[in-house]
Amino acid sequence: MEKNEKLVIVINGKGGVGKDTLCESITAEYKILNVSAITPIKEIAQEYGWQGEKDEKARRFLSELKRAFTNYNDLPTRYLLKQYQAFLDSDDRIMFVHIREGEEIRKFVEAVDGKCVTLLIYNDTMNQQVYGNESDDCVEQYEYDYKFDNSAPLKQSKEAFLTYIHEIWKKERTRFT
Numbered sequence: 001m002e003k004n005e006k007l008v009i010v011i012n013g014k015g016g017v018g019k020d021t022l023c024e025s026i027t028a029e030y031k032i033l034n035v036s037a038i039t040p041i042k043e044i045a046q047e048y049g050w051q052g053e054k055d056e057k058a059r060r061f062l063s064e065l066k067r068a069f070t071n072y073n074d075l076p077t078r079y080l081l082k083q084y085q086a087f088l089d090s091d092d093r094i095m096f097v098h099i100r101e102g103e104e105i106r107k108f109v110e111a112v113d114g115k116c117v118t119l120l121i122y123n124d125t126m127n128q129q130v131y132g133n134e135s136d137d138c139v140e141q142y143e144y145d146y147k148f149d150n151s152a153p154l155k156q157s158k159e160a161f162l163t164y165i166h167e168i169w170k171k172e173r174t175r176f177t
Contacts, residue, residue: 006087007169008095008112010105012139013121015059015131018150018157022121023096025158026165031091035083036098037076037108041066056132063100063134070104077107084112094165101134102142117172120144123151 013019023034041062042050050058069075080097087095097116099105109116120139148164150157 008116010118033092033095117145119146
């Protein structure tokens, strides 16, 4: 990757498939920014009693709260676009943007004029999981540019993910110039 080149990846997958672990696994090779559309919603929820739990009730609560803010003032997308602008001005090379809902992914992709790729992370075990909320349960209802199977043992998955990111970069570099 050239010094001034950057890659933006909208990343998605059901809860527990290892998205954050994979993103963090490439930090030895790339300086990254890892952001999520749910971050401002979690901050609001924590102010009023959410303790960080990830059970079905809490996941549904966060999903519904996010939908309310999306409908009211589009807070999640506004937050992501602010982070995107900061990324462009930084020395970070890869930005991972975590977004669950297909319509919100489309909105972000359009807002950045398509200067990103979309990536679904999946594994055999978690793809069977039902969370009882639209944000988690409908992640596969979007047509992603890329998909990565995170079913292998951790060390093997991390190595394969780094190789996959290299391949995406080589293929997509013209999209960002």
